[in-house]
Amino acid sequence: MPIASVAERVVETRDPAATRALAGRLAKAAAPGDLVALIGELGAGKTQFAKGFGAGLGVTATINSPSFVLMAEYRGRLPLFHLDLYRLGETEEALGGGLLDDRQAEGVTVVEWAERLGPALPDDRLEVLIEGSGDEPRRIAVRASGPRSGRYLEALGEPAG
Ligand SMILES: Nc1ncnc2c1ncn2[C@@H]1O[C@H](COP(=O)(O)OP(=O)(O)OP(=O)(O)O)[C@@H](O)[C@H]1O
Ligand SMILES: [Mg+2]
Numbered sequence: 001m002p003i004a005s006v007a008e009r010v011v012e013t014r015d016p017a018a019t020r021a022l023a024g025r026l027a028k029a030a031a032p033g034d035l036v037a038l039i040g041e042l043g044a045g046k047t048q049f050a051k052g053f054g055a056g057l058g059v060t061a062t063i064n065s066p067s068f069v070l071m072a073e074y075r076g077r078l079p080l081f082h083l084d085l086y087r088l089g090e091t092e093e094a095l096g097g098g099l100l101d102d103r104q105a106e107g108v109t110v111v112e113w114a115e116r117l118g119p120a121l122p123d124d125r126l127e128v129l130i131e132g133s134g135d136e137p138r139r140i141a142v143r144a145s146g147p148r149s150g151r152y153l154e155a156l157g158e159p160a161g
Contacts, residue, residue, distance in 0.1 A: 027056025
């Protein structure tokens, strides 16, 4: 079956642990140079996803939102670069691309508020769109935009049912 046949999967998670578990499964597919774009409103669960993704990469340190820096680096099976661009003001958005540099080629980069990178986002990226807030279940759409990110959908296996 052609790998490219699946470009999106939608998963519903009922609690933060389920969101972290989904991210952990996806992380098994991570390869050097990948970028995972997390998109969702305040409190959607982007950081929960990043925590689970890190756990799946074997990161043992606690992953929190980087408060005073735009990027934090963690050691795992691959280096994990966690960016949170919430504080990147609208007028500075063009500068966001400068946060992506050669170092990230060796690891996997997970970006909260990734839409703020605009055209600096690589064409082939895994997009994770999280909808829902509060105690509601989250609808998480995992979308691959090329062969590199397509591996993540393969890692999820066949849809249930
Ligand atoms: N199914 C779920 N998945 C993820 N988080 C959930 C879920 N249900 C409830 N929550 C709660 O929603 C909150 C998500 O917070 P989190 O910090 O991950 O959001 P965020 O998208 O990173 O927000 P911010 O934009 O402020 O960085 C947590 O308090 C978590 O416990
Ligand atoms: Mg966050």
